[in-house]
Amino acid sequence: MGNSFLVTTAIPDPGLQLLSDAGRVTVLPEPPDYGTLAALCASGEYDVVLTQLRDVMDAPLLADARVKGVSNFAVGYNNIDVEAATRHGILVGNTPGVLTDATADIAMLLILGTARRVVEADRLVRDGKFLGWEPELLLGRDVSGAVLGLAGFGRIARATARRALGFGMEVLFSPRPPGDRPVSYQELGEFAGKVRQVPWNELVARSDFLSLHVPLNDQTRHLVDAEVLGRMKPDAILINTARGPVVDESALAESLRNGTIAGAGLDVFEDEPRLAAGLAELPNTVLLPHVGSATVAVRSEMARLSALNAVAIAEGRTPPHPVNHLARA
Numbered sequence: 001m002g003n004s005f006l007v008t009t010a011i012p013d014p015g016l017q018l019l020s021d022a023g024r025v026t027v028l029p030e031p032p033d034y035g036t037l038a039a040l041c042a043s044g045e046y047d048v049v050l051t052q053l054r055d056v057m058d059a060p061l062l063a064d065a066r067v068k069g070v071s072n073f074a075v076g077y078n079n080i081d082v083e084a085a086t087r088h089g090i091l092v093g094n095t096p097g098v099l100t101d102a103t104a105d106i107a108m109l110l111i112l113g114t115a116r117r118v119v120e121a122d123r124l125v126r127d128g129k130f131l132g133w134e135p136e137l138l139l140g141r142d143v144s145g146a147v148l149g150l151a152g153f154g155r156i157a158r159a160t161a162r163r164a165l166g167f168g169m170e171v172l173f174s175p176r177p178p179g180d181r182p183v184s185y186q187e188l189g190e191f192a193g194k195v196r197q198v199p200w201n202e203l204v205a206r207s208d209f210l211s212l213h214v215p216l217n218d219q220t221r222h223l224v225d226a227e228v229l230g231r232m233k234p235d236a237i238l239i240n241t242a243r244g245p246v247v248d249e250s251a252l253a254e255s256l257r258n259g260t261i262a263g264a265g266l267d268v269f270e271d272e273p274r275l276a277a278g279l280a281e282l283p284n285t286v287l288l289p290h291v292g293s294a295t296v297a298v299r300s301e302m303a304r305l306s307a308l309n310a311v312a313i314a315e316g317r318t319p320p321h322p323v324n325h326l327a328r329a
């Protein structure tokens with residue numbers, strides 16, 4: 001029972017319970033700033049730190065950290081310098097799988113919501129401006145028959161494809177933009193014959209809805225920039241449920257303002273919680289506060305998985321969902 005866990009932000013019960021069954025738990029009263037977190041990690045008082053996406057675990061912090069591991073309460077782990085962690089013998093865990101469907105639901109919701117102008121429509125009703133049925137009130141776009149382009153073809157992209165096919169969309173994907181590394185027919189699995197793989201350039205040019213499902217890294221930062229936006233169709237809509245910095249958000253705001261593309265549905269932002277100037281004033285956007293995984297059941301599962309990872313690391317075992325592996329001593 002000598003294990004000690006630092007939890008930077010309270011997580012749902014099943015997680016905290018698992019941790020306290022396995023050792024001492026410190027939950028910070030508010031999200032720590034970088035200096036506070038660095039000092040706590042360097043104190044030597046904690047075996048494992050359970051982090052959130054907003055906790056920046058960069059190379060300098062990890063170099064001074066005296067912890068065995070970092071358990072991230074998320075599937076994405078761009079907040080952690082995993083290479084540095086590995087170098088310093090620190091294990092990293094994440095929470096894959098459990099949030100796939102919930103996040104794909106949000107991608108589909110943003111597709112439908114932008115196509116059918118849900119935010120404008122809701123506002124009109126609340127503002128008392130719904131004066132009765134009108135033949136040309138808030139006309140939107142058809143989703144069925146439209147081309148959905150998936151940037152990436154991991155779990156969440158595939159779950160989104162499944163939904164989109166149910167809505168009668170034509171689904172294209174580019175597995176690893178911007179570099180095209182094709183997936184084999186075998187890897188297509190249930191999607192063989194139902195979705196089509198195209199090069200990134202073609203995906204950009206052909207999509208009515210371009211939906212991003214790539215991890216954030218050096219290759220994908222600003223994957224969608226002014227140049228890419230300029231090659232999209234003028235009536236295309238950009239959907240982002242992945243990570244904000246995959247899009248150059250100022251360029252996006254500008255493209256939406258001047259009609260380079262028609263709309264955007266965003267669950268993530270480049271500099272959360274701040275928005276690029278002008279974005280919130282545009283009518284042709286649906287903007288959500290990073291809620292892809294935000295269901296009661298999913299957040300409980302994420303809490304459970306992140307706690308299981310943390311306990312395993314503290315006890316010297318391989319976590320059930322490892323992001324890195326350490327060379328055996």
Ligand code: GLV
Pocket residue numbers: 053073074075076077099292293
């Ligand atoms: C949320 O954005 C996650 O990566 O789990």
Ligand code: GLV
Pocket residue numbers: 075096097100154155156157213
């Ligand atoms: C993330 O979990 C993905 O594979 O899309």
